[in-house]
Structure formats: C-alpha cells, structure tokens
Amino acid sequence: MEHWANAVHQPVVAAEGMMGREAQYDRLPYFYSDQYDVAMEYVGFADPGHYDQVVFRGDVQGRRFTAFWLAGGRVLAGMAVNTPDVMDDLEGVARDRAHHRRGSAGRPAPPVRRR
Numbered sequence: 001m002e003h004w005a006n007a008v009h010q011p012v013v014a015a016e017g018m019m020g021r022e023a024q025y026d027r028l029p030y031f032y033s034d035q036y037d038v039a040m041e042y043v044g045f046a047d048p049g050h051y052d053q054v055v056f057r058g059d060v061q062g063r064r065f066t067a068f069w070l071a072g073g074r075v076l077a078g079m080a081v082n083t084p085d086v087m088d089d090l091e092g093v094a095r096d097r098a099h100h101r102r103g104s105a106g107r108p109a110p111p112v113r114r115r
Contacts, residue, residue: 003031028094038063041087044077044094051076058083066090073099 009027016023032041046069058065058081066086069077074097078090092098 003029005030028091030091038081039084040079040081041084041090042077042079043087043091044069044075046071046077068093075099 005027010025013023013025028043029045030041030043032039034040051069051071053070055068055070056065057068064082066081066083067079068075075093076097078094080086080090
C-alpha cells in the first residue's frame with residue numbers, strides 16, 4: 001500500500017537484511033487521510049473480492065463511525081472515520097483476525113476491543 005508510513009518503517013527492515021540479520025516487515029498496511037471535516041484511518045487489507053461483508057458501528061450519517069471488512073466473520077481491515085481513539089484496537093483486531101461480535105437487536109454493538 002503506497003503511503004508515507006511504509007517509507008518510514010521499511011528501511012529499518014531493509015538495512016537489517018542487508019547486514020545479514022534476520023528481518024521481517026510485519027506491519028499491517030495503514031493509511032490516513034483528512035478530507036475537509038472527515039478524518040479517516042484504515043488498517044489491514046481487504047482485497048476486493050476476498051471479503052464478504054462490511055459492518056458499520058456508530059453514526060454513519062453523522063460521519064463518526066468505524067467500518068470493518070469481514071471474511072467468514074473475521075476482521076480483515078478496519079477504518080475509523082472521525083474516531084481516532086479506536087485505532088490501536090482496530091489494528092489489534094485486524095492483526096488477530098478477530099471474530100466480529102454483533103450487538104443485540106436494536107442496540108449498537110459494543111466498542112471494538114481486542115481480547
């Protein structure tokens with residue numbers, strides 16, 4: 001994924017490899033973008049055609065929500081829209097391929113938390 005974050009983190013791994021040391025780049029793809037009054041952060045990777053559902057939590061109309069791309073009920077990627085305080089948890093559930101928990105009927109799902 002093309003984003004400046006890769007340019008910051010990948011050189012360390014490349015240098016370790018050039019020095020003959022065991023090195024592995026294991027960061028999840030990440031990007032952020034601010035578009036007027038909408039701040040978006042995305043982590044993970046949901047390859048088109050390889051996810052079967054997108055789930056939203058929060059206020060989509062009010063542009064303050066999280067979205068999850070799922071395959072077989074497991075989180076592949078997450079996006080925070082105007083909710084920057086959830087990014088550590090989104091990264092955790094995407095990295096762990098956590099199973100998505102649904103909220104009970106008529107109630108919003110609980111906040112995303114890594115187990």
